[in-house]
Amino acid sequence: MLQKSFTDGSRLTVLHLVQPVEGGVARVVTDLVAAQVRAGLRSVVACPPDGPLAAAARTAGARVCSWPAERSPGPRLAREVLTAGRLVRACAPDVIHAHSSKAGLAGRLAVRGRVPTVFQPHAWSFEALEGRAAGLARAWERFGARWSDRILCVSESERLAGQRAGITAPWSVIHNGIDLGRFRPAREDAAASARASLPLPEAVPPGVPLVVCVGRLCRQKGQDVLLRAWRTAAVGGARLVLVGDGPYGDELRRAAPPGVLFAGASADVRPWIHAADLLVGPSRWEGMALAPLEAMACGTPVLLTDVNGARESLPPGQLSHCLVPPDDPPALAAALTALLGDPALRAGLGVTAQSRARSVFDVTRTAAAVLCLYEELVGMSRPTTRKRTER
Template sequence: MVLLVGTHFFGRAASVMRISPHILHVAQPVDGGVARVVTDLVAAQLAAGLRVTVACPEGGMLADALRALGCTVRRWDATRSPGHRLPAEVRQLARLVGDVGPDLVHAHSAKAGLAARLAVHGRLPTVFQPHAWSFEAVGGAVARLALAWERFGARWATRVLCVSEAERRTGERCAIPAVWGVVPNGVDTDRFRPDGDSARSGAGPLVVCVGRLCRQKGQDVLLRAWPEVVRRVPGARLVLVGDGPDADRLRAGAPESVEFAGGVPDTAPWYRAADVVVLPSRWEGMALAPLEAMACARPVVVTDVDGARESLPQGHPPSCLVPPEDPDALARALTALLRDEPLRTSLGALGRAHVLVAHDLRHATAAVTDVYRELLGTAATPVVGPNEGRKCITT
């Protein structure tokens, strides 16, 4: 059956709630796109008058960014991946949930989703947001184990909240028996805009890739494609913005035309400096970087992974959506855009207009609050259709 839940701006959503609920976000990792989503969501919820606490590890950008917002942060000593420390992490989180006494728990990404569902065990409304499926990140027996857990752990998630319809379809195809929700990612269109400071750009056409330096984001594939781009577009330069576990390996042997900018507090100047923004991911739920680039009116080249097609506007050329793990196709797409300035300009304007309508942060954060309202019984009962099966909310 399908439940249709309308979306509202936060001021209206907050006015409908008679009692401000207490939301506990549980987050791991503490850097990258997940940390940005959590920070943006918490900022909007605090502004709406909700009571918000976040449990996360120290280190990275997340805890400091949340404290700067005035959010209560509780230290949760969790590693990024499951391991022998998991039982202790679950016990610590269970004690923390008892101390905080939230009305609803919202767990972000695979590790937090695993620990939070084990700690809460269905005793409170629990939202699990995968931000890309864990079983896509690994292979063999580990992938089978991760998928088995997701099938089992779905019983303790009141809602599995996906960031794209493709991510939801992947879960359904893998027989995860969830109660689904879909809220596409959004970006701050005031922060990410065409005008403003640009990063230093030097001479020659510039391609920028923003993302954690790790296998998921596929920078190794991009570096294999890059020599062909330079051969066909002399003077072209590539900047990799971000840090991560693969930084040293990627730097080794990289040509002079490739610059590693490292982690930066504000990526918007790099988007504005770019002629083309690329993200060659191996898997995603719905990546933030292409949305941020389009909000800055920059053309994008992305791999055809979960959420990618949904993030692009109608009329975007198919050549800018390439297969993952295909450096030749990636080189052709980048070369074609770098050689066509009018197309880059038109795609930039098209992307900006699309993000304003479909991926504005205010719509995304308000839609998440509507999910909370429904789970906490603070919204009118939705109209339910006659279809059978597990429920799905579409916002």
Template sequence: MLPPDLPPQERLTVLHVSQPVDGGLAHVVAGLVRSQVAAGLRVVVAAPPGGTLHAAAAVAGAEVVLWSARGTFGTALSGARRLARLIRRAGPHLVHAHGTRAGAAVQLAVRGRIPTVYQPHCWPFEADGALAARTAVVRERRTVRWAHRVVCASEAQRARGAAARVAGRWVVLPSGVDLRRFAPGDDDRRQERRDCLPALRDTVPAGAPLVVCVARLCRQKGQSTLLRAWTEVTAAVPDAHLVLVGDGPDRAALHRAAPPGVVFAGAVDGAAPWYRAADLVVLPSRWEGMALAPLEAMACGRPVVLTDVGGARECLPPDAADACLVPPDDPAALAAALTTLLAAPDRRTALGARLLEHVRSAHDARRTAGAVLNVYRELLAVPPVLTAARAGR
């Protein structure tokens, strides 16, 4: 698994720099860490405290150090200086930055002296208002200038960056999921699985149609659109229930806006039991790179309804797009798609089986991890690159 020019007595060291430390990004980084430690690499993870990444990386066998780059430009420079000191101590052969803040800090600290992979996960200029978006575009252009490779989770994400004149050395690596952790359960025991989840046991009647949304409660994930659609869903399917799994800054506002039949489960340790308990999984995002939650649900054999943003279309087999995709911020279209599938159990079963087949063939996390290692191998295969990394310590 190591680049062929590395001396056999030397262990390849990869430094992952990540901010934020929760949500789908943390799951992606933790998965890469597990696979790279198993491949024999020395892995160091630098990230802020909190979230789930520190614990997951430590359990996987990585060396974990505290680092953050929050706040103003001045504190960002301070974070970059701390990162530069950390890099000198860790001595990585390659740095892999995750998220826009981490990417900017690595750009300031490294300036191309060490092979650098930048993985934005989501473009920040898709989230901001017009003025902030222009600033974000300028920042991303600077960041990718120093990156030897920019990893996107979908061709749509790459195209969005290119359209904003973010000129990266692109690699498109579709998101993958751990097919050992996310797998179908026995549908004959679905009610039993619901009864094992306290948030459902006392709130959702036995046999009621259940729609599950697993996502951080924030503007990006679009739960406010889902709540506006839910009134129309229950008008057509009166006994249907919706569960929002996750926590986040919009929790209080979503609580106030929620109609009857909506359950807030809060943050959970693992999403797989919720997918297996569901009849249908929904993710009404406003923007994405390629979201993990739909892939996880598909790996559990569940049909999904997604907004047609980011890599949503690319994560589906072409013959399922019409049933699964709706426009973003369109409550009526979302309600119609949910209602159609809730009213057709046989169609849900067939769609879930088709999506399961697809995710197993196209979105296995082991394949994604192997592709990332191939990117590392490519960057480190030429001896002058390795020499330059040594000089940059």
């Protein structure tokens, strides 16, 4: 159970500054504020008004404020920083929780240690960049760490990546969690029913393996690598479905071989997970992806690339079967061939994955750990960032 308030009975106010507003970041924030509202906290979400997060956070019980911010740094950054500062003054939070690189940039520039600040990268920005841009991103993160009372990573490997980049900060590692009440194994007859009800242009016949990839259609998620692997894997008549949309959608459709279906974005991915024989996460970089955890909790086996969070997600005994190097189509094709050719292996992997997800990745445990972190920071007589800047 979450602790509901400070020891003196006052109500803790948390301002979540968020950009982007879709995908895994939005789901993490929505689950977190829902748990915080249930625990009696005052949760405020400041984010761009377009996109699913604003409505989802409002439904979860948070107060939602408009923060018009672009996804990447640009000429509007100064205005975004000023707007963030005004929101902080109006909200008067006890803690600021900045989610992802853009909100971390604007939020820390706006506050500069005057309010206890948690920065959660949700995957490091410099891992998405190359050359000079990557160097600038690393330099900013090293500099911005002085205005972070805590950098919150969702996996130990994400924390180590930050340390290797030269970021010196007070760290916490709290794994992503999922709603185990929503993501549960399907009944015996439900998988067939889910498959029959999928919104696909053509039916997937019974007995034909169905492979599902859930994620935004973008470079990070690596669907192009999966399509290259699919061309060479010995998958028989298996079908591959990409669930999601994004900037790479048209390019991926042009590159897709026969047997690949595009389902578009889905507000509820559970039918896809229940219908799948295997979920594939071919990402190039992550912090700790949510879709594999959701699939594991439902008893669906997963095949992942060895990016941050993947090894910590999988049961230790599955690494040889279910983990391949990122950006390596031949290795991914070989793993697909092995798993799709062995139904008994997939079934065993699904059982073990379900046990691990349900014992380790409960969102209520995640939310409780985050609340303890907030209370630790607010309980300090003077935040660590202010001590550093006053020297």
